[in-house]
Amino acid sequence: MIGPLFLLFLLALSAPAAALELSGGAIQGGLLYGQTVPGSQVRLEGRSVRVGPEGRFVLGFGRDAAPSATLTVRRPEGAEETVSLTVVQRDYEVQRIDGLPQTLVTPPEAVWDRIRRDAALVAEARAHDTQLPDFAAAFRQPVAGIVTGIYGSQRILNGQPRQPHYGIDIAAPEGTPVLSPAGGIVRLAEVDLYYTGGTIVLDHGHGVSSTFLHLAGLEVAVGDRVAQGDRIGTVGSTGRSTGAHLDWRINWFDERIDPQLVTDLAK
Numbered sequence: 001m002i003g004p005l006f007l008l009f010l011l012a013l014s015a016p017a018a019a020l021e022l023s024g025g026a027i028q029g030g031l032l033y034g035q036t037v038p039g040s041q042v043r044l045e046g047r048s049v050r051v052g053p054e055g056r057f058v059l060g061f062g063r064d065a066a067p068s069a070t071l072t073v074r075r076p077e078g079a080e081e082t083v084s085l086t087v088v089q090r091d092y093e094v095q096r097i098d099g100l101p102q103t104l105v106t107p108p109e110a111v112w113d114r115i116r117r118d119a120a121l122v123a124e125a126r127a128h129d130t131q132l133p134d135f136a137a138a139f140r141q142p143v144a145g146i147v148t149g150i151y152g153s154q155r156i157l158n159g160q161p162r163q164p165h166y167g168i169d170i171a172a173p174e175g176t177p178v179l180s181p182a183g184g185i186v187r188l189a190e191v192d193l194y195y196t197g198g199t200i201v202l203d204h205g206h207g208v209s210s211t212f213l214h215l216a217g218l219e220v221a222v223g224d225r226v227a228q229g230d231r232i233g234t235v236g237s238t239g240r241s242t243g244a245h246l247d248w249r250i251n252w253f254d255e256r257i258d259p260q261l262v263t264d265l266a267k
């Protein structure tokens with residue numbers, strides 16, 4: 001007969017050597033991947049973070065994330081570990097353009113309601129917190145091409161700071177197929193949003209989503225499950241766009257992530 005003390009000893013031996021492993025980027029615009037004991041509770045700055053059945057989780061740091069963040073992991077047996085993360089700070093390109101006609105800087109009042117409605121739809125699509133495991137895959141660039149616009153850059157038009165550029169722009173001819181950078185479920189497929197035209201939001205799980213802007217054609221519908229490399233649409237210049245290109249964005253909920261960092265880290 002095996003006594004209870006001996007059983008406890010066996011359990012201790014079978015526990016993983018490391019209760020917490022982190023990989024990826026604790027950097028502005030980066031995703032930091034974690035592995036802990038299944039059943040643990042994880043919090044970043046007090047915010048509860050989903051832990052998958054195998055103990056995997058992901059954290060995202062926005063464009064202007066603070067230089068430090070506190071990660072707390074409470075394991076199923078009650079032990080709590082606190083890690084102080086140093087978040088690498090980046091410099092972004094800032095461009096000032098003055099003397100522009102004001103109508104180019106401010107959208108006409110007639111479309112403000114539409115812009116607000118569009119923003120709410122996109123925010124809702126990015127708010128999903130699902131068990132999908134695809135966030136942990138190595139992301140692939142959705143179209144081949146030269147990156148002509150980078151994450152984080154900002155323009156100041158007539159002295160008014162504009163929203164920073166949160167995606168990467170990839171130059172590609174109109175009609176080029178856009179391939180899913182990782183598996184996911186389609187949460188938004190709209191053909192005509194005011195700023196972004198044909199727009200798709202793909203949920204990769206745990207709050208990580210991809211958004212594709214200015215599409216000419218949409219080849220998926222809300223609720224579709226897509227695999228990495230599946231065709232989802234075609235490159236276009238719809239919405240407020242000045243030429244055919246793909247603007248690809250990644251989010252961790254409402255935090256903006258740099259797609260270049262995510263594809264680079266995956267290499």
Ligand SMILES: [Zn+2]
Nearest residue numbers: 149167169247
């Ligand atoms: Zn863009």
